Amino acid sequence: MQRIGVLTSGGDSPGMNAAIRAVVRKAIYHGMEVIGIKRGFNGFIEGDMEPMHLGSVADIVHRGGTILHTARSEAFKTPEGRARAWENVDRFGLQGLVVIGGDGSFQGAGLFHREYGLPVVGIPGTIDNDIAGTDFSIGFDTAVNTAVDAINRIRDTATSHERTFIVEVMGRDTGFIAIASGLAGGAESILIPEQPFSLDDICDKLCRGYRRGKLHSIIVVAEGAASGLEIGKQIKERTGFDTKVTILGHLQRGGTPTAFDRILASRLGARAVELLMAGRTSKVVGLVAGEVVESDLHRVIGEKKKVDLNLYRLASILAI
Numbered sequence: 001m002q003r004i005g006v007l008t009s010g011g012d013s014p015g016m017n018a019a020i021r022a023v024v025r026k027a028i029y030h031g032m033e034v035i036g037i038k039r040g041f042n043g044f045i046e047g048d049m050e051p052m053h054l055g056s057v058a059d060i061v062h063r064g065g066t067i068l069h070t071a072r073s074e075a076f077k078t079p080e081g082r083a084r085a086w087e088n089v090d091r092f093g094l095q096g097l098v099v100i101g102g103d104g105s106f107q108g109a110g111l112f113h114r115e116y117g118l119p120v121v122g123i124p125g126t127i128d129n130d131i132a133g134t135d136f137s138i139g140f141d142t143a144v145n146t147a148v149d150a151i152n153r154i155r156d157t158a159t160s161h162e163r164t165f166i167v168e169v170m171g172r173d174t175g176f177i178a179i180a181s182g183l184a185g186g187a188e189s190i191l192i193p194e195q196p197f198s199l200d201d202i203c204d205k206l207c208r209g210y211r212r213g214k215l216h217s218i219i220v221v222a223e224g225a226a227s228g229l230e231i232g233k234q235i236k237e238r239t240g241f242d243t244k245v246t247i248l249g250h251l252q253r254g255g256t257p258t259a260f261d262r263i264l265a266s267r268l269g270a271r272a273v274e275l276l277m278a279g280r281t282s283k284v285v286g287l288v289a290g291e292v293v294e295s296d297l298h299r300v301i302g303e304k305k306k307v308d309l310n311l312y313r314l315a316s317i318l319a320i
């Protein structure tokens, strides 16, 4: 394999740059050429692509976002869009493609592989951590640390004012970020889409804590479980406690990646190139029990990754 393309797609995540760097440098190390595709599959369709060199990825390992930019491409969902992308595969002489992104990006990559046979390897990059075939996706660790940092700060002011705070975190329709940040941040309750919850129970717990002399509380709400604003309103109405709501939103998507995410991205980026070189394509690389592994792309697309309910229960026990 002489020339490969690389793109980032879907929501950005901290560590995507470290993954691009690993793909570019590993490929060049083995004598290959790399074409950077801008703005995800949109750039693929429009031919917004250019050769990358060692210097193209200098000074980015520590930077959040993605130097290739990203998009959620509607056009790539159409046969016409993918046909135009295929013309660019031909025009730029691509023999393989690395897609760094989440579930939607892998679906696009899988479809393209099925239709046109271009060898593809996926690297999980999303703060949501909702990709099967890996314990961690690139950006999750950073997002969790960002959320925990926010919870620490909120705890300071919650204590001073003796308030109840609702902190809404991202995660789409999963509770990975909520469980990890809630446990690490010492939240009283964690609301996730995977588990039913009762506002009565949550309010009872708050009141029990209040009677024990606990004057502030933090409740972490996954965006897929409920609206933080609505939960805040309900709790205020039911308990009468001074209740505030903070929605962390896109703060969780930015910032310098943690060392964990940089190392993960470097390992997965390098392995993706190795797989393309070995002709082991239509794969997703991941980290399972500390080891870099490969999974079938179509299996990963079809599988729903489950949150660790033991971790969820532990958080609940420790917040008794």
Ligand code: F6P
Pocket (backbone or CB within 6 Å): 011, 102, 126, 127, 128, 170, 171, 172, 223, 253
């Ligand atoms: O998939 C990453 C993510 O940040 C989700 O947690 C969130 O639901 C979604 O993207 C937000 O998407 P957008 O940036 O397009 O509003």
